Amino acid sequence: QKEVEQDPGPLSVPEGAIVSLNCTYSNSAFQYFMWYRQYSRKGPELLMYTYSSGNKEDGRFTAQVDKSSKYISLFIRDSQPSDSATYLCAMSPNTDKLIFGTGTRLQVFP
Amino acid sequence: DAGVIQSPRHEVTEMGQEVTLRCKPISGHDYLFWYRQTMMRGLELLIYFNNNVPIDDSGMPEDRFSAKMPNASFSTLKIQPSEPRDSAVYFCASTLSPRFRYFGPGTRLTVL
Numbered sequence: 072q073k074e075v076e077q078d079p080g081p082l083s084v085p086e087g088a089i090v091s092l093n094c095t096y097s098n099s100a101f102q103y104f105m106w107y108r109q110y111s112r113k114g115p116e117l118l119m120y121t122y123s124s125g126n127k128e129d130g131r132f133t134a135q136v137d138k139s140s141k142y143i144s145l146f147i148r149d150s151q152p153s154d155s156a157t158y159l160c161a162m163s164p165n166t167d168k169l170i171f172g173t174g175t176r177l178q179v180f181p
Numbered sequence: 182d183a184g185v186i187q188s189p190r191h192e193v194t195e196m197g198q199e200v201t202l203r204c205k206p207i208s209g210h211d212y213l214f215w216y217r218q219t220m221m222r223g224l225e226l227l228i229y230f231n232n233n234v235p236i237d238d239s240g241m242p243e244d245r246f247s248a249k250m251p252n253a254s255f256s257t258l259k260i261q262p263s264e265p266r267d268s269a270v271y272f273c274a275s276t277l278s279p280r281f282r283y284f285g286p287g288t289r290l291t292v293l
Contacts, residue, residue: 103280114185114272114284115224159224167212167236167279173223 074098077160077172086181090147094160094172097141101162101170104136106145109157109174118158119145150179183207185285187273193291199261202288205254206275214282215248215258216272224272230256231279263292 077094084090092106103122107115119134121127121143127134133146143162147154157174186205194200206213214229228238230250238248245264250256260267268291274282 105281107282112287112289114274114286115282116284117281120281161282163280167229167231169226169280169282171224 072097075160075162075170075172078175079173081176081178083178083180084150086150086152086179088150088179090150090154090177090179092145092147092158092160092175092177094143094162095141096143096162096170098162098164098170099138099141100164102165103163104134104143105161105163105169106132106134107159107161107171109159111156115159147177150177152179152181155179185273185275185283187271187285187288189288190286191289191291193293194263195293196264197262198292199259200263200267200290200292202258202271202273202290204256204258204273204285206256206273207283208254210275210277210283211253212276212279213250213256214274214276215256216274216284218270218272218287227258260290263290265292268292 075096106119108118109115121134124136124138131148135144157176159174160172163169188203215227218224227240228248233250248258270287272287274284
């Protein structure tokens with residue numbers, strides 16, 4: 072079993088929809104949870120960062136962490152075609168180690 | 182800030198040839214990471230350095246792969262000899278805080 076599991080998609084939604092992206096994990100030592108966005112033929116870029124449990128909101132993006140269920144989510148409100156990208160979750164214990172999910176490809180069509 | 186710089190952006194080579202990928206980290210960052218990304222396996226950490234010293238190379242697939250960081254502003258990843266299964270996108274990333282990664286644009290390697 073992989074430490075981090077992520078549905079590869081693709082997920083295709085109309086513009087304006089609410090998008091939910093999810094990851095599950097098995098290592099209870101993970102404390103730091105991140106979402107990276109990767110546009111086609113580009114490097115991943117840090118989108119959201121959360122420490123431990125709870126929610127964090129940044130504009131149209133909300134990150135949620137449920138440590139009891141070992142489940143993290145990224146919600147995108149009012150999705151735009153410019154949100155079309157691959158979204159990778161990543162998580163870390165309190166060390167240098169950072170484990171990435173394989174990414175979910177999102178397509179937002181006009 | 183120019184961000185992480187990688188060269189070349191694309192490399193096509195024949196099996197058996199030596200390949201050298203180059204990375205210039207963000208100035209002031211003291212961690213540097215090399216990753217490989219494929220559709221099947223996602224992002225895999227190959228090796229990382231802290232203050233120019235290799236810390237963990239357990240992800241380097243085999244002896245054909247080697248990495249160096251001769252100074253704080255330059256690193257290389259070398260594959261010798263290259264094989265078709267090495268075809269992937271190779272990313273370099275740097276950071277001050279080891280929990281974050283700032284990725285370069287990647288080198289797309291094709292080994293024929």
